[in-house]
């Protein structure tokens with residue numbers, strides 16, 4: 001058994017009287033796709049924000065590749081191999097689609113304190129960026145400003161930006177949110193193809209996608225992890241059925 | 250058919266050619282007096298272009314940029330007060346001291362955003378203004394007379410045409426250098442910070458270092474404009490660092506079009522010329538200037554450059 005890429009221990013975060021993260025502990029193996037499901041307001045995005053470093057927990061510990069990153073800011077975690085996509089699309093609207101990804105490639109390709117050479121003419125940035133666009137199906141939109149992309153395309157770009165950093169662990173907060181069925185199916189294929197090459201934490205409401213993709217599933221309810229297990233175990237767990245899956249039946 | 254970017258480049262080139270031909274044209278028209286006005290335009294163009302780096306590309310709205318004009322000018326004034334006349338010493342010192350001042354101010358302000366940044370830049374600017382007012386040794390409120398222009402061997406900056414072309418060359422170098430910078434790796438990070446700072450962090454950049462570096466570069470360039478200003482006026486007073494002056498530089502940059510570099514030059518040409526000619530027509534010239542600026546901002550979101558180009562010229566070269 002390989003050591004976990006991510007280990008979370010006793011994470012707690014309060015918003016005033018609300019306990020958004022309540023003693024959460026779980027771990028993710030290096031090639032695992034770990035889904036986190038739970039009803040609206042369960043604290044999934046808040047948990048992701050703490051893993052990414054956008055929000056500091058009140059207590060508890062986050063280990064990335066065995067190293068304690070609990071107090072590190074988000075850019076330092078990114079430099080240690082953490083990638084993330086946002087629930088609400090967050091791209092560089094004024095940049096072209098290609099420039100969005102090229103910037104993320106640049107973040108992992110040596111110093112950015114270079115003031116003279118045009119970044120758009122650096123093959124070392126542009127070629128990998130084109131390869132990523134190809135992978136997420138946006139090659140034909142390379143020169144379009146990201147702000148002008150359709151919603152589903154922006155979600156794909158969001159993933160492309162995260163991938164360009166070549167993360168060891170990717171945090172995906174509802175990558176399918178707001179997508180049409182066709183686009184969502186394409187995203188599922190994309191994630192299925194990525195599986196095994198890196199670890200992923202996937203927050204998603206689309207249960208078909210979750211049960212298709214996940215190696216393990218954790219169920220978050222009112223900030224508490226009530227169960228972690230394989231898709232089969234999760235499906236048949238009575239507590240889970242009652243607390244969450246029951247809503248769908 | 251030209252692309253938006255190459256059209257923009259062509260327009261910049263035409264503008265620079267026109268500025269290069271201005272002194273002989275004015276001499277031919279028998280109006281050499283206006284060369285001095287042209288120099289003033291160029292000096293403020295350098296200041297406005299330097300502001301555009303942090304404003305149009307870095308998203309930092311500075312209301313204290315005149316401080317660097319003042320620092321650069323006072324450096325020249327104080328050096329010659331102590332008998333140092335060497336031009337290289339003057340300009341290198343002006344650049345170095347402006348850089349240090351920008352480093353100190355930037356280190357304490359670029360972490361803030363929005364209205365907080367505006368207020369902090371304003372506060373630091375006014376601090377320097379009151380410092381200049383209070384140091385009576387260098388004239389205090391009354392300002393400091395400068396005995397002679399910076400000495401550059403055979404080059405006489407006392408000759409209006411020479412000073413004009415020195416200012417012009419510095420402007421061209423600044424425009425070219427910054428055009429490279431804003432398209433470089435560094436420039437892409439800077440623009441990305443303006444566009445979406447949280448996203449920049451999540452791909453692994455710490456915005457602070459990039460913003461601070463841009464801030465220092467901007468302040469340094471503006472300090473050099475200040476050294477030119479001292480040479481033109483042979484006089485320097487706290488008024489040149491007052492926040493109202495910072496506001497004027499801000500207006501020039503916005504008027505011409507933020508995030509275009511050459512827009513700041515257009516803004517300076519228009520603002521300084523209007524100020525000069527309107528103030529000769531009426532003492533209430535600001536009552537005319539104000540509405541004019543409002544109209545441009547309302548009807549040309551991208552400034553005069555966008556108005557002239559007939560469409561928006563995006564800083565990121567993509568919209």
Ligand SMILES: Nc1ncnc2c1ncn2[C@@H]1O[C@H](COP(=O)(O)OP(=O)(O)OP(=O)(O)O)[C@@H](O)[C@H]1O
Pocket residue numbers: 015018020038039040041042043044045046047087
């Ligand atoms: N900044 C905040 N201040 C106070 N309460 C917050 C804050 N952010 C989130 N919350 C609350 O914390 C709880 C968890 O929110 P969170 O966004 O993490 O839920 P979620 O599981 O991602 O929901 P969804 O499925 O709708 O995306 C919610 O009750 C929310 O209202």
Ligand SMILES: [Mg+2]
Pocket residue numbers: 044045046087173
């Ligand atoms: Mg959420």
